[in-house]
Amino acid sequence: MEQYCPLSGHSAKIEIDTNGKDVFRVECPACGKFVITEEAQREVNHRVGSRLHILLGTVREASERGICLTVTTSNIQSLLDSASIPRDPIEAMDRILMHVQRKSLSPHSYVQLYTQTDFPIAYAIVPDEFAFYLKKLVELSYLEEEPPGYFCLSINGWRHVIEVRKNERNSNQAFVAMWFHKSLYPVWKKGFKKALEELDFSPVRLI
Numbered sequence: 628m629e630q631y632c633p634l635s636g637h638s639a640k641i642e643i644d645t646n647g648k649d650v651f652r653v654e655c656p657a658c659g660k661f662v663i664t665e666e667a668q669r670e671v672n673h674r675v676g677s678r679l680h681i682l683l684g685t686v687r688e689a690s691e692r693g694i695c696l697t698v699t700t701s702n703i704q705s706l707l708d709s710a711s712i713p714r715d716p717i718e719a720m721d722r723i724l725m726h727v728q729r730k731s732l733s734p735h736s737y738v739q740l741y742t743q744t745d746f747p748i749a750y751a752i753v754p755d756e757f758a759f760y761l762k763k764l765v766e767l768s769y770l771e772e773e774p775p776g777y778f779c780l781s782i783n784g785w786r787h788v789i790e791v792r793k794n795e796r797n798s799n800q801a802f803v804a805m806w807f808h809k810s811l812y813p814v815w816k817k818g819f820k821k822a823l824e825e826l827d828f829s830p831v832r833l834i
């Protein structure tokens with residue numbers, strides 16, 4: 628039976644987690660690998676609403692870094708609050724360039740990007756927004772596309788990636804492993820989150 632990702636609706640591989648029968652391990656082409664409780668699956672639309680793209684971006688970004696986030700009803704809000712959302716289209720395009728650079732096996736290798744499943748890399752709301760960024764990156768000569776759907780950093784692109792890396796400290800997410808419980812929310816919000824933000828990190832709370 629075809630199974631669908633509870634966050635993005637893409638065809639996905641879903642298995643019951645070893646932690647319990649109401650916890651699911653999902654492998655989705657758009658969101659990457661994550662774990663979600665049955666309760667969170669039921670309530671995600673209601674709790675996230677128009678901020679779904681932020682949740683998709685956060686889960687995918689963590690997955691790209693090899694971190695498997697667990698989405699529960701008690702941490703959805705924190706995941707949204709602590710998301711490292713691109714502040715403008717330029718930053719969204721930077722995320723795409725950094726992704727291509729990370730995936731490049733060599734300076735001249737081309738990385739395949741699927742608009743339909745890779746849009747969370749840029750926290751884009753819809754695939755069309757991601758397609759727009761890709762088009763602009765090619766027009767601005769940061770990316771070269773050959774054949775369609777395959778992208779390589781140009782020399783301009785590499786120069787830009789090096790510049791972004793120099794400023795990486797400003798956009799770095801700091802993952803904080805902390806038990807998700809209501810009683811700890813003030814500790815997170817006023818403690819860790821505030822302190823890390825003062826140091827120019829974008830904190831993301833994990834469990």
Ligand SMILES: [Zn+2]
Nearest residue numbers: 632635655658
């Ligand atoms: Zn998904």
